[in-house]
Amino acid sequence: AHLDAIAAADGALNSYLHVDGEAALATAAEVDRRRAAGEELAPLAGVPVALKDVVVTDGVPTTSGSRILEGWRPPYDATVAARLKAAGTVLLGKTNMDEFAMGSSTENSAYGPTRNPWDHDRIPGGSSGGSSAAVAGFLAPWSIGTDTGGSIRQPAAVTGLVGHKPTYGSVSRYGLIAFSSSLDQAGPMARTVADAALMHEVIGGHDPRDSTSIEAPAAPYVEAARQGATGDLSGMTVGVVRELGGEGHTDGYEAGVLDAFRAGVDQLRALGAEVREVSCPSFDLALAAYYLIAPSEASSNLSRFDGVRYGLRVGDDGSRDLDEVMAMTRAQGFGPEVKRRIMLGTYALSAGYYDAYYGQAQKVRTLIAGDFARSFGDVDVLVSPTSPIVAFPLGQRVDDPLAMYAADLCTLPASLAGLPAISVPCGLSEGLPVGLQVMAPAMADDRCYRVAAGLE
Numbered sequence: 076a077h078l079d080a081i082a083a084a085d086g087a088l089n090s091y092l093h094v095d096g097e098a099a100l101a102t103a104a105e106v107d108r109r110r111a112a113g114e115e116l117a118p119l120a121g122v123p124v125a126l127k128d129v130v131v132t133d134g135v136p137t138t139s140g141s142r143i144l145e146g147w148r149p150p151y152d153a154t155v156a157a158r159l160k161a162a163g164t165v166l167l168g169k170t171n172m173d174e175f176a177m178g179s180s181t182e183n184s185a186y187g188p189t190r191n192p193w194d195h196d197r198i199p200g201g202s203s204g205g206s207s208a209a210v211a212g213f214l215a216p217w218s219i220g221t222d223t224g225g226s227i228r229q230p231a232a233v234t235g236l237v238g239h240k241p242t243y244g245s246v247s248r249y250g251l252i253a254f255s256s257s258l259d260q261a262g263p264m265a266r267t268v269a270d271a272a273l274m275h276e277v278i279g280g281h282d283p284r285d286s287t288s289i290e291a292p293a294a295p296y297v298e299a300a301r302q303g304a305t306g307d308l309s310g311m312t313v314g315v316v317r318e319l320g321g322e323g324h325t326d327g328y329e330a331g332v333l334d335a336f337r338a339g340v341d342q343l344r345a346l347g348a349e350v351r352e353v354s355c356p357s358f359d360l361a362l363a364a365y366y367l368i369a370p371s372e373a374s375s376n377l378s379r380f381d382g383v384r385y386g387l388r389v390g391d392d393g394s395r396d397l398d399e400v401m402a403m404t405r406a407q408g409f410g411p412e413v414k415r416r417i418m419l420g421t422y423a424l425s426a427g428y429y430d431a432y433y434g435q436a437q438k439v440r441t442l443i444a445g446d447f448a449r450s451f452g453d454v455d456v457l458v459s460p461t462s463p464i465v466a467f468p469l470g471q472r473v474d475d476p477l478a479m480y481a482a483d484l485c486t487l488p489a490s491l492a493g494l495p496a497i498s499v500p501c502g503l504s505e506g507l508p509v510g511l512q513v514m515a516p517a518m519a520d521d522r523c524y525r526v527a528a529g530l531e
């Protein structure tokens with residue numbers, strides 16, 4: 076049924092970069108055969124899934140949304156892909172994304188933009204916009220996204236989905252094509268909180284192949300969602316972050332987004348939560364710090380794309396030396412946003428500027444973590460809008476990087492502090508979905524699921 080839906084609707088949406096219907100049907104048929112034979116099945120046997128194309132998949136094309144990886148078929152599975160496979164899920168395909176996960180609209184994909192199922196003239200968010208559009212458009216029941224500065228939460232918010240960015244280190248990064256290694260996390264995108272919690276339990280937990288993986292088992296997220304779904308949040312204290320859309324901090328926020336967010340907060344109060352305002356002054360600096368740290372790490376990570384090891388190679392006709400081939404490959408293989416980030420990051424890391432830019436941004440990162448730590452002394456979770464704006468029209472911000480970066484205003488603090496954060500629908504503004512973000516202390520992802528399920 077999902078393959079039929081993809082055939083019918085994805086010509087317009089462009090949410091998938093690769094669909095292998097034959098392989099999916101063969102896996103599904105194998106599940107049927109085993110069920111008929113009375114064999115024991117894996118817990119999610121036969122459940123379809125879509126993976127963001129940044130997730131390395133054995134033998135299946137993986138591009139990270141870039142020309143430079145066109146045609147590359149990895150020889151192994153990312154841990155996230157392997158765990159979903161072991162749980163019995165059926166891979167429908169790989170979803171579109173901003174090139175190397177750099178963007179907030181999926182317009183930076185080398186393979187054309189994805190459209191929002193709610194309004195085809197609007198963006199589905201980014202960088203996991205293929206993953207959000209596929210699920211919102213019923214072309215997959217759920218999907219994997221990745222989030223470096225908001226790329227699970229913001230696309231979930233603008234397509235009416237639930238999207239959770241796990242605690243940094245709690246889901247393996249092994250086999251995710253690296254953008255900014257100190258920030259990257261994979262996580263679930265789904266239509267319900269319970270689905271997201273279930274997928275998180277499958278993909279989470281320690282992985283010795285990721286040096287930053289936390290040595291703790293995956294927590295009972297489904298149980299937390301079940302508790303929240305009872306509609307009783309009494310005993311929980313919720314902090315509303317003033318700097319993210321509160322009084323004196325509404326610049327750049329749409330009025331309809333703030334209305335829907337405040338209605339969501341009222342609902343949390345009605346469920347018995349105690350609500351207070353909390354101030355986190357250094358959150359105002361998150362955008363500036365993130366757009367130094369993430370490009371710096373990207374400039375280092377992307378140096379592996381040299382025209383020799385993977386994918387595209389340009390100009391290799393015997394008349395040029397290695398440097399020329401590398402330069403030509405990168406010139407053609409990387410899009411404008413990727414080049415902009417490499418230049419920004421290389422500059423920020425260069426001798427003479429390192430302390431002034433990268434070093435300073437790292438200090439701000441510590442201040443942000445401090446604001447969170449102080450707040451979590453008083454409250455159990457923090458809330459904010461997920462995105463200051465609803466899905467904007469395609470093309471509106473693509474030539475204005477700063478306006479595009481502003482879409483990440485609310486999601487960046489939790490990213491920089493490595494904390495778990497979920498986006499859950501909290502209403503509509505002018506007929507388009509609005510998301511409410513719930514942030515929690517490290518390894519307290521269960522609180523995100525509990526509060527989100529209460530709101531759902």
Ligand code: GLN
Pocket residue numbers: 176177178179201202221222223224225226227254369483
């Ligand atoms: N929009 C942000 C960026 O462009 C975040 C992207 C992400 O989380 N992958 O960097």
